Amino acid sequence: MGEVGGWKALLALSLGTLAWGWAAKDPRLASTGKRMLGAGVLAGLVKTTTKHMVHRTRPNVLMDEGFYVKGWLGPNEGPLQSFPSGHAAVSVAVACAVGRAYPEVRTVAYGGAAGVGFIQVLRGAHFPSDVIAGALIGWAAEEATNSLAARANTFVEETSGVLKEAAGTAEPLSV
Secondary structure (H helix, E strand, C coil), X not given: CHHHHCHHHHHHHHHHHHHHHHHXXXXXXXXXXXXXXXXXXXXXXXXXXXXXXXXXXXXXXHHHHCCCCEEECCCCCHHHECCCCHHHHHHHHHHHHHHHHCHHHHXXXXXXXXXHHHHHHHCCCCCHHHHHHHHHHHHHHHHHHHHHHHHHHHHHHHHHHHHHHHHCCCCCCCC
């Protein structure tokens, strides 16, 4: 279950949603796929950058070997890259994108992302604070992606109106 929240699975889900939306000529589904992809990629970039800046021993290493270290700009090795949870970051980003587009499945999407984060703690891959930080990164990534998408849509609509007006095909204003 934990790997369902991995970046490969969520990248495939996002691309599949986008492709399905295009194939079905469903603009809402295609837009959702684009936003899932954008939010997931942004969350992944922020998570990776943060992991390279902060190092902390994973809980399973602490429990198995009694070894714990944390600090800045440390070694970029898996056992020392607990903070933040990438699974939580990408899962929350994608779940928020789905929930925004399809409010009727928001509870299921958020529940799935929460389950992914919970499993990361249970299997000893992350501390709860790693999962919370990852979830915040995912939420912020989706918010940023949504904001950029809204700005892009506004720009396209404004540009389209100007072009129609210049071509003389704009509908007259009704007062």
